[in-house]
Amino acid sequence: MRNAYMTDELEAIYDQTVEFVTNEVLPHGAGWEEAGKVPRDVLHRMGALGMFGLRVPEEHGGLGLGMLASATFSEALGASTFAGFDVTVLVHTDMAGPHLLNSGSPEQHAEWVPKMLSGEAILSIGVSEPDAGSDVAGIRSSAVKDGDGWRINGRKMFITNAVYGDLTIVAARTDPDNKYGITMFLVPAGTEGFEVATKLNKHGWLCSDTAELVLDDVWVPDDHVLGTVHRGFYETMKNFQNERMVLVGMGLGAAQAAIDMTNAYTQERQAFGGHLFDLGAIRQRMAMNQAKIDAVRASMYHAAWMHDAGQDNVKAMSGVKAWGCEVVNQVMYDCVQFHGGMGYMRESAIERMYRDARILPIGGGATEVMLEEVAKRSYVQ
Numbered sequence: 001m002r003n004a005y006m007t008d009e010l011e012a013i014y015d016q017t018v019e020f021v022t023n024e025v026l027p028h029g030a031g032w033e034e035a036g037k038v039p040r041d042v043l044h045r046m047g048a049l050g051m052f053g054l055r056v057p058e059e060h061g062g063l064g065l066g067m068l069a070s071a072t073f074s075e076a077l078g079a080s081t082f083a084g085f086d087v088t089v090l091v092h093t094d095m096a097g098p099h100l101l102n103s104g105s106p107e108q109h110a111e112w113v114p115k116m117l118s119g120e121a122i123l124s125i126g127v128s129e130p131d132a133g134s135d136v137a138g139i140r141s142s143a144v145k146d147g148d149g150w151r152i153n154g155r156k157m158f159i160t161n162a163v164y165g166d167l168t169i170v171a172a173r174t175d176p177d178n179k180y181g182i183t184m185f186l187v188p189a190g191t192e193g194f195e196v197a198t199k200l201n202k203h204g205w206l207c208s209d210t211a212e213l214v215l216d217d218v219w220v221p222d223d224h225v226l227g228t229v230h231r232g233f234y235e236t237m238k239n240f241q242n243e244r245m246v247l248v249g250m251g252l253g254a255a256q257a258a259i260d261m262t263n264a265y266t267q268e269r270q271a272f273g274g275h276l277f278d279l280g281a282i283r284q285r286m287a288m289n290q291a292k293i294d295a296v297r298a299s300m301y302h303a304a305w306m307h308d309a310g311q312d313n314v315k316a317m318s319g320v321k322a323w324g325c326e327v328v329n330q331v332m333y334d335c336v337q338f339h340g341g342m343g344y345m346r347e348s349a350i351e352r353m354y355r356d357a358r359i360l361p362i363g364g365g366a367t368e369v370m371l372e373e374v375a376k377r378s379y380v381q
Contacts (some may be wrong), residue, residue, distance in 0.1 A: 005301045009065075010072045013054065017076035020046070021085075029082035032207035033352070036199070037164055038088045040119070047119030052093050056101060060113045066308035067242060070094050071301055074246040078253015081349050083356035084207035086250040091160045091208075092116070094246045095364075096123035098239045099169050099184060103227030108186065112167065124161035126170040126187070126213060127236065129154065136171070136182070136236055141215060143172035143183060149221040150174075152185060155197070156213040158363075163199050163209035165189060170215065175230045184232040186224045193218040204355035240365065241303075241313055244321040247364045248300050251328035251357055255293050258353055262286060262335040269340075282338055289331045296324040315377040322370035325360035332357045 002014065024042060032038055046052060054069040056062020063069070074094070077086040097116055100108065100123065115121035129139050141154020152172050162168055168187050175181020187194055198212040227235045263286055266276035277283050299320045306313035332354040336343035343350050361367040 003298065003301055005068055005305050006072075010068060013069060014072050014076045016049070017051065017073055018079050020049070020051070021077060021080035025080040025082055025085050029080065029085060029207060032082070033084065034206075036206060037209050038085050038207055040122075040164075043089070043092075043119040043122060045119075046089065047117055050117075051089075052097075052119060053117050055093065055098065056113065056117060060101075060109060061117055067245065067304040068301065068308055070242060070246055071249050071304040074249025075253040075256075075297070078250040078255075079257050081254060081257050081353055082207060083250060083254060083353070084205040086254075087160055087205055087247075088122075088208045090246045090250060091125065092123050092165075095239070095243045096125040096161070096167075096169050098242060099125065099226060099235065100186075102238055103184065103235045105223070107223065108226065112186070115166070121166040122161055122164070124159050124165045124168045126156040126159050126162065126168045128156060128158045130157045130212075136233060138179075139171055139173060139182065141170070141172040142176070143174050143185065146219060149219050150183075150185065150225070152187070152215045152218040152220065154215050156211075156215070158200070158210060159213055160205075160208050160210050162211035162213055163196055165209075168194075168213070169226060171232055171236065172215075174232075178230070180233040181230045182232040182236075183229050184226040184235060185220055186226050187215070187218060187220060191218055191220065202359075204352070204357070204359060206352075241307060241317040243364050244317055244370070245300060245304060247360055248296065248321055248324040248328075251325055251360045252293065252297055252300065254353055254357065255289075255296075255328045255331045258332055258335040258350060259286060259290055259293065261350060262338050266338055276338065285334055286338070289334055292327045293331060296320070296327050300324060315374055318365070318370040318373035321365060322361075322367045322374065325357075326367060328360055329357050 053062030054065050054073055058064040074090055077089060080086055100112055127136060143150045143152040166189050170185045170187045171182050174183040193216040195214050196211045197214045200210045202210055266282055269276045303313045303316040303320050306316055335350050336354045339350050342348050345351060
């Protein structure tokens with residue numbers, strides 16, 4: 001077993017996912033980076049293999065597994081070395097999908113969950129705005145009642161899967177007198193007034209599509225309200241720990257791949273009458289990097305286990321997000337360094353992985369925000 005939290009089922013999920021990304025992503029990812037998108041047929045194949053249903057309840061056609069399954073899946077995806085691919089999948093399965101599953105009506109489930117499982121409909125989550133990221137309560141997009149529906153206006157920023165996706169779960173303020181008075185809406189692509197203002201040109205994650213969205217008098221019927229009116233802030237909070245965790249998980253998988261890649265490179269690269277790995281400064285630093293990644297892995301899986309055991313894991317998972325994503329970046333820095341000049345070349349995988357990792361301490365709750373979550377829970381009573 002890979003760790004104490006693994007079961008035969010989770011091991012099988014890990015192995016199947018690593019096999020898929022090895023065969024279906026690694027050979028083609030460079031082309032996807034140039035195109036700025038993951039081909040839909042790849043996502044369809046993942047859907048056909050059941051990869052989008054790990055957290056979907058059995059009554060809706062999924063496996064009904066817990067947070068440990070998402071930890072396993074996200075770490076295995078990281079072996080792809082193309083984080084843009086990883087996040088395309090994880091936004092669909094673990095960042096947007098849970099909102100539909102947790103808050104959707106039976107009718108909404110019937111319409112959208114089968115499409116989510118198959119990859120026919122790729123989901124995105126529209127919360128962040130130009131002036132509101134980690135501070136969800138600060139969003140300015142608004143929705144007002146209009147007949148038997150709602151009229152939505154506003155802008156969303158940094159929305160992954162929104163350029164080529166099919167359904168965006170949009171957060172909008174519906175109670176202007178309450179900073180937490182937010183409601184979630186299902187807004188399908190092609191809805192009148194709902195447009196991609198800009199396909200964003202990112203530092204990394206190049207094969208994921210990320211957009212600035214405009215909602216200009218977008219009207220949706222009442223049956224597109226997701227969950228309870230004015231309660232969207234609290235419904236959003238339910239998935240935050242899972243969202244934070246899968247970002248750590250994909251970084252963890254990539255960092256392990258980077259360590260393995262760098263160990264192999266330094267053991268082959270001749271220098272100073274031997275190989276780079278013969279130098280104590282290099283092999284000991286890589287050994288320390290492995291120890292750090294092992295510790296992040298253990299902490300992440302333990303925080304996931306806490307959730308599945310019914311325990312409050314906010315402090316634990318916030319700490320893992322803060323520390324783990326910083327560690328991933330430290331590891332990537334060393335791996336580029338020990339690849340020398342080749343590590344700085346766009347043709348090397350490690351250069352791409354280094355760029356891709358930089359967003360991890362920012363997205364899904366910045367390191368500083370996560371540390372505040374830990375600090376607030378550290379007061380002595």
